[in-house]
Amino acid sequence: MAKKPKKEENPKVHKDxxxxxxxxxxxxxxxxxxxxxxxxxxxxxxxxxxxxxDREDIDDIKEGKSSDS
Known part of the structure; x- marks a missing residue:
């Protein structure tokens, strides 16, 4: 029995x-x-x-603040 070709579907992705x-x-x-x-x-x-x-300064890093200032 011959295999049916798979229908190409787009994967589910995040809206972005x-x-x-x-x-x-x-x-x-x-x-x-x-x-x-x-x-x-x-x-x-x-x-x-x-x-x-586990870093304490991770919030500062995410906001773009440097630890030097």
């Missing part, structure tokens, strides 16, 4: 990432429909960094 697509070409290079800066901004806003969660 609507239209986001990634692909890998034949050379192994990753291409994306969003810029790296936009992806990093989204991740910084929505994902907790486990390495920094």
């Amino acid at each position: 990432l609507e239209g986001f697509k990634m692909s890998i070409n034949s050379f192994g290079e990753i291409s994306s429909s969003f810029s790296i800066e936009k992806l990093n901004e989204f991740l910084n806003k929505n994902v907790e960094d486990k390495k920094l969660k």
Whole structure:
């Protein structure tokens, strides 16, 4: 029995990432429909960094304050 081709569906994504697509070409290079800066901004806003969660000055870092001032 022949396999039916899968219908290509768009994955469910966060509303801020609507239209986001990634692909890998034949050379192994990753291409994306969003810029790296936009992806990093989204991740910084929505994902907790486990390495920094126990730091006391994390709120200052998130607000953009430096510890030097």
